[in-house]
Amino acid sequence: MKKFIAVKNAKLRSEAGGGAIQELARAMLASGLVDRVLTFAKGLDEEDLLPAFIDKADDVGNMALNAYAPYSLSRFVRDYGEGKLAVIGRTCDIRALLELRKRNGLNEADLLTVGIACSETPDRQNCLRCEYRVPFMADLSCVLAEDGTLVEATGDKGAQALGTGSFEELSPSKEIFDAEAARQVALAEQAAAFELQHASPAERLAYWFGQFDKCIKCFGCRNSCPLCYCKDCVLEADRGLVRGGEIAPARLFHLTRLAHVADSCLNCGQCEAACPMGIPISKLYHMLNKELSAVFGFTPGINADLPPLFGFDEKEKSDDSTLFGGR
Amino acid sequence: MVRQLLDTVGIEPGRVRCEWISSAEGTKFARVIAEFVEEVKALGPSPVVKTA
Incomplete structure (x- = not known):
């Protein structure tokens, strides 16, 4: 049930989405x-x-809801998330929490998620590619409009949270719904139009290895990733082709990280935002993730389905594109 | 998945192969390894190793 609400308190009313x-x-x-x-x-x-x-x-007056910040809230939940906690974040934050939950990185019972749809697109490549702007996977899915907020409780938890507040239910004009719907359609088209593949394998190789060779191994991509949850990281180990502590890293360094997170990459772009060398790394992850999504039918962060490497599907034995790869 | 990964960055996916071979299948093991060595040789040196 969607509701269009604003706050009664005049002081907060001027905030985005009617406070x-x-x-x-x-x-x-x-x-x-x-x-x-x-x-x-x-x-x-x-x-x-x-x-x-x-x-x-x-x-609560200190809250800021309508600008972009290059942090992933889910990392703070993972590291400092004790007690009864509500997270109010963007869709990619909420999706990251869902994925961390699957990996036992969070205590589910004490977490309540409030997602706010990204209405405006920050001028960032990964955001322009984003296909999930409305946080339908959160306990409360919100869209900020000019004078009020569209809210949908997706379950009892969300409804209970909404019940604690004192809101004025506005009668939403049809224009507001229509404008929001049209905007979402336009953004989805923009994301779909994104061209993922480069031309030939040789060109791809030259491009990506050229990018990898810029790497200074600062571990910024790993440290900013909402899904990297291992305490002992394989990237720091001494493993033949990728030596521990070696700077600049071997080219396989990036492929190792790619293999670790590709099945669950959310295209949140934190790695790219953190990279001091400007490697378009989320583009690579997103490209591979889309390919894998097509093969395994798994999209990270939108529901409780487990990632493909968590189990074995009978169908994979006969599907050449997964295990035995077209042989 | 690894093959898809290699293909995305432009490395020949044929450099990785997965086969199930029982400990009783000595001949099959020898045949598969010989085949695979030939295949990788045909692909040439790995592009991953930096040449000075």
């Missing part, structure tokens, strides 16, 4: 439904965002 998200965070904290809220907060100016745990209901 509904701020009121939701305030109410969840005040009612004790959650102990902390993890979200983005205002830094020095409009463009400066910081990830923040908010634990006092009075502090």
Whole structure:
């Protein structure tokens, strides 16, 4: 059931989406439904965002919802996510949490997710390619509009959280729904139009190895990845072709990382944002992930399905494109 | 998946092969290895190794 709501409190009303998200965070904290809220907060100016745990209901005014920040909230949940926690984030943050959950990286019972759709596309390659802007996998899926917020509770948990707040239910004009729908269609078309493959294998090889050779092995891609959850990382080990501690790394360094996360890459672009050498690494991950999605029928972060390498499908024995690869 | 990975960056997927061979199948093992060595030789040196 979709609702179009805004907050009654005049002070918060001027915030994006009619202040509904701020009121939701305030109410969840005040009612004790959650102990902390993890979200983005205002830094020095409009463009400066910081990830923040908010634990006092009075502090919700610091929340910042409508700008982009190159952090993945799921990493903070993994490292500091104790107690009853609500996460208010972008769709890629919520999808990352879902994937971490499958890998036993999180305590599911104590986590409540509030996703906010990306209405505007940040000028980033991975965002332009993004096919999942509406967080339908979150407990509460929200779209910020001019004077109010479209909210949909996807289950009892979301409905309970929404029930703690004091909202004014607006009668949404048809234009708001239509405008939002049209925008989503336009963004989806833009994502679909993205050309993934380069021409010949030789050109691909020259391109990617040229990119890999720029690497200074800072581990920024690994450290910023919402899905890298191993405590002992294979990339630091001394393994024949990829020597531990060697700078610059062998070309297989990147292929090793690719093999580790490709089946679950969300195209969140954190690796690319972190890379000091400007390697378009999320493009490579996203390309491979799309190929693998076509083969295995698995899309990470949208439902509870397990990644392909978690199990064995009888069909794979006879499918040449997976195990025995066209031989 | 590994083959798909290699193909994406432009390395010949034929450099990887997966076969199930029982410990009782000595002849098959020898045949598969000999075949595969020939295949990889035909592909030439690996593009992964940096040449100075």
